Amino acid sequence: MNLELLTYPVIVGQFFVDGLGRGLMYGLMGMGLALIFGIMGLINFAHGAFFMIGTYLMYTVAVQLGLPFPIGIIAAAVGLFCFGALLERGLISPLRRFMGENWLVDGYVMTIGLLIVLENLALIIMGPRGHGISSLVGGRTSLFGVMVTYERILVLVAAIVISGGLWALLRFTNIGRAIRATSEYPEAAMALGIDTRRIYTITFALGSALIGAVGGLLLSTYMAHPSIGSDVLLKSFIVVIVGGLGNVWGAMIAGILLGLVESYAQGIASAGWQNSIVSAIVILVLIFRPGGLFTKATTRP
Amino acid sequence: MKFSPIWSYIGGLAALAVLLVVPAVASNNYVVAVFTSILLFFILAALFDFNLGYLNIFNFGIAGFMALGAYTSALLSYHYGISPWYGLFAGGISTLILGFIAGVITLRLRGIYIGLTTLFLAEFVLFALSNFRDYTRGASGLDVSTFPDLFGISFDRNNPLALYYVLVVICVIIYSALHLIVRSRLGLIFRSIRDDQLGASVLGFDVVRYKLINFSVASFFIGVVGAFYGNYIGILVPTPQEFGISRTTEILTIAYIGGRGTLWGSLLGAFALIGLQEGFRIADEWRLVLYGAFLVFVLMVFPQGLAGGVKQLAHWCQTKFSKRARLDSVDSNNSQTKIRKDR
Numbered sequence: 001m002n003l004e005l006l007t008y009p010v011i012v013g014q015f016f017v018d019g020l021g022r023g024l025m026y027g028l029m030g031m032g033l034a035l036i037f038g039i040m041g042l043i044n045f046a047h048g049a050f051f052m053i054g055t056y057l058m059y060t061v062a063v064q065l066g067l068p069f070p071i072g073i074i075a076a077a078v079g080l081f082c083f084g085a086l087l088e089r090g091l092i093s094p095l096r097r098f099m100g101e102n103w104l105v106d107g108y109v110m111t112i113g114l115l116i117v118l119e120n121l122a123l124i125i126m127g128p129r130g131h132g133i134s135s136l137v138g139g140r141t142s143l144f145g146v147m148v149t150y151e152r153i154l155v156l157v158a159a160i161v162i163s164g165g166l167w168a169l170l171r172f173t174n175i176g177r178a179i180r181a182t183s184e185y186p187e188a189a190m191a192l193g194i195d196t197r198r199i200y201t202i203t204f205a206l207g208s209a210l211i212g213a214v215g216g217l218l219l220s221t222y223m224a225h226p227s228i229g230s231d232v233l234l235k236s237f238i239v240v241i242v243g244g245l246g247n248v249w250g251a252m253i254a255g256i257l258l259g260l261v262e263s264y265a266q267g268i269a270s271a272g273w274q275n276s277i278v279s280a281i282v283i284l285v286l287i288f289r290p291g292g293l294f295t296k297a298t299t300r301p
Numbered sequence: 302m303k304f305s306p307i308w309s310y311i312g313g314l315a316a317l318a319v320l321l322v323v324p325a326v327a328s329n330n331y332v333v334a335v336f337t338s339i340l341l342f343f344i345l346a347a348l349f350d351f352n353l354g355y356l357n358i359f360n361f362g363i364a365g366f367m368a369l370g371a372y373t374s375a376l377l378s379y380h381y382g383i384s385p386w387y388g389l390f391a392g393g394i395s396t397l398i399l400g401f402i403a404g405v406i407t408l409r410l411r412g413i414y415i416g417l418t419t420l421f422l423a424e425f426v427l428f429a430l431s432n433f434r435d436y437t438r439g440a441s442g443l444d445v446s447t448f449p450d451l452f453g454i455s456f457d458r459n460n461p462l463a464l465y466y467v468l469v470v471i472c473v474i475i476y477s478a479l480h481l482i483v484r485s486r487l488g489l490i491f492r493s494i495r496d497d498q499l500g501a502s503v504l505g506f507d508v509v510r511y512k513l514i515n516f517s518v519a520s521f522f523i524g525v526v527g528a529f530y531g532n533y534i535g536i537l538v539p540t541p542q543e544f545g546i547s548r549t550t551e552i553l554t555i556a557y558i559g560g561r562g563t564l565w566g567s568l569l570g571a572f573a574l575i576g577l578q579e580g581f582r583i584a585d586e587w588r589l590v591l592y593g594a595f596l597v598f599v600l601m602v603f604p605q606g607l608a609g610g611v612k613q614l615a616h617w618c619q620t621k622f623s624k625r626a627r628l629d630s631v632d633s634n635n636s637q638t639k640i641r642k643d644r
Contacts, residue, residue, distance in 0.1 A: 043413060095601060104413070105359065109557065110600050116550055116593030124587070230546065234424070241417060273432055279425040286418045287406045 013146040015263045021152040023259020024159040025218055029232055030239030030251035031163065032210035038246030039183040039203040041104055042092070045111040047236055048229025049118035050080055050208050054215020055224035056122070059131045062219070069136050069216075076216035077209040084208025087114070088201045096200075115229070123226040132223025151220060158217055162210070163252055179203055183246075238282050244292020253294060308615070309565075316568060317473070324465055333461045335579050337468060337533065339571045344472045344526055346556040346567035348519045351479050353553075354562035355491045356515050358408070359416035363552055365423020366396045366520060368537075368544035370527025372430055372437060375445040375537055380436075385448050385532050389471075392528030393521040399426075400520020401513070408512040420546070430539040443537040464533060471529055475522045479564055482518065491515060547589065554596045560606025569607040 033047045044050075054076040062072030095110060096103045140149040170176040181189040182199045190196050215222070215232075222228050238258055243250030258278065265274040285293065320340065324333045345363065352358040360366070373395040374388030383391070399422070407418040431439045448456035448467070456463050482488055494501040494508050502508045531537050541547060559570025574595065578588055599606060605613075 043417075091597065091601065098601075099604070105357070106600050106604070108413075108416075109553065110597055112550055112553070113593040113596030113600070116547070116589050117597070118593075120587070120589040120593070124590070230541070237417065237420075245413070276425060276428040276432055279421050279428060282421045283406075283418060283425065286410075286414060286421070290410050290414050 010145045011267070013144065015267050016260065017143075017146050017148055017152065019260035019263030020256060021155060021259070022263060023256035024155050025214075025221065025255070026235050026239050026258050027252035027255025028155075028159055028162060028214045028217070029211065029236045030243065030255055031166065031248050032207040032214070033236045034240045034243065034246055034248045034251040035166070035210065036204055036207035037240065038248060039179055040200055041246075042204075043108045043111070044204075044207070045108055045233065046114040046118060047211055048231070048233030049115045049122075050084070050211045050229075051215040051222075051232045052119070052122060052224070052226065052229040053083065054080055054212035055219050055222060055228060056126060056131075057212065058216030058219045059133075059224045062216075063131070063133060072219075073213050073216040077213035080212025080215075081205045081209035083212075085201055085205035087208075088204040092204065093197060093200065115233075119226055119229060126224075126226060128226065130223040130225035130228075133220050135220045136217075155217070159252070162213070163249070166210070166248065175199075175202065238278060241282055242285050242293055244294055247292055247294060250292055250294040254292070313565070316565075320469060321466075324462060328462070330461055333465050335575065337461065337465050339575045340465075340468050340472050341526065341530060341533075342552065342555050342575060343568045343571035344475055345523070345552045346559060346570055347476060347479060347564045348522050348526070349552050350556045350559070350561060350564060350567055351483075351519050352516060353556065354564075355483065355488065355495060356512055357495050358512060358516055359413075360419050360516070360519070361416040361546075361549060362403075362419035362421075362423030362426075363523060364544045364546070364548035365419075365426045366399065366523045367527035367530060367548070368423075368430060368539060369399055369426050370396045370524030371445075371531030371537055371544075372443070372539075373524070374528035375443055375531045376437065378446045379443065385446060385528070386451070388532075389525050389528045392531075393524040396524025396527065397517055397521040400523075401517050403520075404513045404516040408516060409509050423545070423549075427539050427541070427544055437539075439539070441538075445531045445535050445537060447535075448532060468529060468533075471525060475525070476564065478518075478522070483564065487511070487514070550589075550596075551592060554592045558595055558599050558606055560608030560610075563606075563608035563612075566606055566608030566611075569611070573607060 029051065032050075033044060036042055036044050036047075057076040057079045058069075058072040061067050061075045062069045091110060091114075092107060095106060099106055135149070135151050137150045137154055140147055142148070168176075170180060178189070178194045178199050179202070181192070181194060182196050182203075186196050189199075222232065235258070239251050239255045240246075242258065243252070243254030261281065262274045262278060265277045269277070320336065324336045327333070345367070349360060349363055352360045370392030374385055374392040377383040377388050377391050378385050403419060403422055407415045410418070430437050433439070434441075437443055448464075450456065454463055456467065483491070490501070490506055490511055493504075494506065494511055498508055537543075555570040555574055556567055557570075558573060559566030559568070574592065578591065603609070
């Protein structure tokens, strides 16, 4: 414990900026998971594996083919969108039809199976060596003595663009309205002529595309590696639990909170303990506010 | 679709005989190691299934519970010189306490929250074990002392057959306990809660209390198995491969392939998966691919698992034989009537 560090404003500010940068990443990771859970009720354990595929797509397009990095991110998003749609149509949708109303437990066990397959296939195909890049945009600037890299600013912009885009999509487009209607009351949505099966496919693909794009975006922090997904999965779970299962905006705020807690905990306590602190916080949230910190009371039929 | 009880006893005794005799006859360390790992996975999957298949409690932290049991036993003998034989109980008690606390805080919640809470409890245990380096030796690994001699028999790790028989005894005790619970009135209440929680609570059953009983019993036994496992492998390192999410996945895959809601199905699952993996000498990186693919396959095509297959086979045999018996009796009736007509 070295609490006297907290008496220097520059260090406190540096912790804040680091924590904010990390937190935005965690928030971005959690959003796809929260979207899929919020609409379908399914906990997607393969979330981290999707992130891993995103990083590999980004690496292939942006580094091996040498194309500019926005194209890499788009490729990761499009690739994962198609992959997610295929998986939903091929595996999850049939399971939902076979199992009837209690398909959810089997659904998440199925995604565990997917996670294991994808992770180990990646290990066999791509090898155990990690592939990364040093940064998407180099350089840094100094604000009141606090170091801010351009990479962090890029993540901030991306977080605003992606969450704003998702918000607009869900809020203003027809497909977004259909998604929200399906999540609130599937039977009524069906009665109004919404093809809920198609909506589920689109939602799953959208959530996958989101995490794929985030994987591409964060390639400089999380290099492409077969087991990179397990850390991402854990962080996304934490964010989604603290923010409230299925609450997309709660995930973003919880991500920022988590980043700040980690950053300060790492500064004050010795290395390694931040994980214990964070999992203790998650357990406390699960005990006292299982609906998450930012959830309004909702009624579900 | 039920066996007559006599057949299930014969099946059980036959399985026990195979488990007792084959490793002794083979007297080959490799065969003993394979059987040990089959039994370990069998009993863990049965405990997992005792939670999942009978009460829909998803213990996603089973590997972390195991780690706690193993470390409790190992630390007690490492720091205080307590015999690992008592350590088996100590490991069970420690996980019983963890399971009881976890149960009190989570079992009133919906299924998915129980799964997530146990997952994070296990992560917490694992992080704590690797962070208390001075006490647990963290990532450098903790040496576990061997079981001291008993009745003049050495239970050293150089004598794996003796250790294997210890495991057989543990498994028989645990399995009988679970079987008795499942067959008792308690087991009926468990199943009624699983099938209709609201209905059961309307009938006056305290759902949370029964879930707590179920979860605590399973937690205790997981700790015992964990303590044995620590003694068996000889060195404990809190890695995710050993005590994390991938170990949990292996256990739950075996439980699912064996068939949910049937304790003995786990033995089929363990035999099938570990036998397959040893029989084909599958390289380590393909092993987990196989597990995952099997899991998806079973869920999609064969949700009842191997046990469901065996049950269907038994049902088919029964109807077939009984049909033949009925046809025989019809034939004899016909022939009798014929005879009567001839008269």
